[in-house]
Amino acid sequence: xxxxxxxxxxxxxxxxxxxxxxxxxxxxxxxxxxxxxxxxxxxxxxxxxxxxxxxxxxxxxxxxxxxxxxxxxxxxxxxxxxxxxxxxxxxxxxxxxxxxxxxxxxxxxxxxxxxxxxxxxxxxxxxxxxxxxxxxxxxxxxxxxxxxxxxxxxxxxxxxxxxxxxxxxxxxxxxxxxxxxxxxxxxxxxxxxxxxxxxxxxxxxxxxxxxxxxxxxxxxxxxxxxxxxxxxxxxxxxxxxxxxxxxxxxxxxxxxxxxxxxxxxxxxxxxxxxxxxxxxxxxxxxxxxxxxx
Numbered sequence: 001x002x003x004x005x006x007x008x009x010x011x012x013x014x015x016x017x018x019x020x021x022x023x024x025x026x027x028x029x030x031x032x033x034x035x036x037x038x039x040x041x042x043x044x045x046x047x048x049x050x051x052x053x054x055x056x057x058x059x060x061x062x063x064x065x066x067x068x069x070x071x072x073x074x075x076x077x078x079x080x081x082x083x084x085x086x087x088x089x090x091x092x093x094x095x096x097x098x099x100x101x102x103x104x105x106x107x108x109x110x111x112x113x114x115x116x117x118x119x120x121x122x123x124x125x126x127x128x129x130x131x132x133x134x135x136x137x138x139x140x141x142x143x144x145x146x147x148x149x150x151x152x153x154x155x156x157x158x159x160x161x162x163x164x165x166x167x168x169x170x171x172x173x174x175x176x177x178x179x180x181x182x183x184x185x186x187x188x189x190x191x192x193x194x195x196x197x198x199x200x201x202x203x204x205x206x207x208x209x210x211x212x213x214x215x216x217x218x219x220x221x222x223x224x225x226x227x228x229x230x231x232x233x234x235x236x237x238x239x240x241x242x243x244x245x246x247x248x249x250x251x252x253x254x255x256x257x258x259x260x261x262x263x264x265x266x267x268x269x270x271x272x273x274x275x276x277x278x279x280x281x282x283x284x285x286x287x288x289x290x291x292x293x
Contacts, residue, residue: 001016001017001018001038001041002016002017003015003016003061004016004017005061006082006085006086007085008078008081008082008084008085008086009074009077009078009080009081009082010065010066010067011057011062011063011065011078012062012063013054013055013057013062013078013082014034014054014055014060014061014062015034015052015053015054015055016034016035016037016041016051016052016053017050017051017052017053018041018042018044018045018050018051019041019044019045019046019048019049019050019051020045020050021045021048021049021050021278022048022049022050022088022089022091022092022093022112022278023049023050023052023083023086023087023088023089023091023092023093024044024049024050024051024052024092024093024094024095024275025052025053025054025079025082025083025086025088025092025093025094025095025111026040026041026044026051026052026053026094026095026096026100027053027054027056027079027094027095027096027097027099027100027101027103027104028053028055028056028059028097028098028099028100029056029096029097029098029099029100029101029118029119030098030099030192030195030196031153031159031162031163031179031183031192032097032098032175032178032179032182032258033055033059033175033178033179033181033182034053034054034055034059035053035175035178036053036097036175036178036258036260036261037051037053037095037260039260039261039264039268040095040260040264040267040268040271041053043268043271043272044272044275047272047275047277047278048277048278049093049275049278052082052086054082055182056075056078056099056100057070057074057075057078057191058070058183058187058188058190058191058192058194059182059183059188059191059192060181060182060183060184060185060188061182064187064188064191065191067206067208068194068203068206069198069205069206069208069209070191070194070195070197070198070203071198071199071205071206071209072102072103072106072198072199072212073205073209073210073211073212074198074206074208074209075099075102075103075195076102076103076106076107076209076212077209078103079094079103079104079107080107080110083107083110083111088111090112091112091278092111092112093111093112093113093114093115093275094107094108094111094113094114094115095114095115095116095117095271096114096115096116096117097116097117097118097119097258097260098117098118098119098257099119099195101116101117101118101119102119104116104220105121105122105216105220106212106214106216108216108217108218108219108220109216109217109218111218113219113221113274113275113276114218114219114220114221115220115221115222115223115271115274115275116220116221116222116223117222117223117224117259117260117267118223118224118225118228118230118231118257118258118259119231120222120224120231120235120236120238120239120242121216121220121222121239121242121243122215122216122242123215123242124235124236124238124239124241124242125235128234128235129235133232134231134232134235137229137230137231137232140153140162140196141196141199141200142200144193144196144197145196145197145200145202149193150186150189150190150193153189153192153193154186154189159176159179160172160176162230163175163176163258165229165230166228166229166230166256166257166258167225167227167228167229167255167256167257167258167259167261167262168227168229168256169256170256170258170261170262172258172261175258175261216242216243216244217244218244219243219244219245219246219247219248220243220244220247220248221247221248221249221250221270221271221274222236222239222243222247222248222249222250223249223250223252223259223260223267223270223271224236224239224249224250224251224252224259225251225252225255225256225257225258225259225262225263226251226252226253226254226255227254227255227256228255228256228257228259229256229257230256230257231257233251236249236251248274250270252266252267252270255267
């Protein structure tokens with residue numbers, strides 16, 4: 001898949017694209033890259049979608065944003081702008097994993113269908129987040145708030161061990177090579193850690209984006225790996241009570257945090273069943289789209 005670029009929300013985004021039809025926007029998380037969707041994108045294209053996977057802000061070859069903003073509202077603004085600039089309409093769908101799930105939850109009502117992976121809906125974690133076992137799993141979140149965060153994340157074996165613990169038994173060598181290309185440079189690594197610093201308030205909001213309001217406004221398919229070593233399946237058990245009517249939650253057996261890579265056939269099937277096929281009427285409305293290279 002060729003890497004293309006597009007300007008959206010003041011950022012030059014790089015992205016992968018495959019297929020023709022209504023937009024299917026695929027959003028990755030940490031420590032990952034747009035290549036994480038390499039199994040799902042061909043399936044989406046075959047189903048009749050134009051699958052687009054951007055490298056999120058700060059992840060090369062997308063540029064490091066000049067505003068230095070990584071709060072949730074900035075990610076939501078990015079997805080809104082990408083939807084518009086890529087020619088998405090009311091038939092567009094969105095799939096978000098890990099950090100990509102945050103804007104997906106907030107913007108579910110803007111898309112015909114929405115899918116989230118590995119991050120429970122807002123409000124569902126509750127006191128479970130503060131339990132000892134989960135705090136131990138989340139050591140990296142707190143480490144990244146410190147001045148040694150970059151040095152630790154760049155140290156030999158750190159990211160490899162995150163992948164190993166989050167998805168036990170999965171061979172992540174190919175993925176880690178993609179990760180090194182995206183956040184191997186100091187500026188890109190600092191950008192990736194910036195998401196966590198904004199999350200806990202270590203970096204204050206940029207002031208560029210209005211505070212997010214409202215909950216999830218449309219049904220969501222939520223998928224979680226039963227062996228997730230990052231956010232345990234136990235934390236996801238109350239997900240349905242925090243999702244709108246018509247939503248669906250599925251636990252994927254034998255999969256960890258990167259469930260779409262570990263069990264691609266099963267996860268692809270669940271996602272495609274939820275999204276359905278673009279109707280013949282939708283396909284006849286597809287307009288030729290140009291790209292900025």
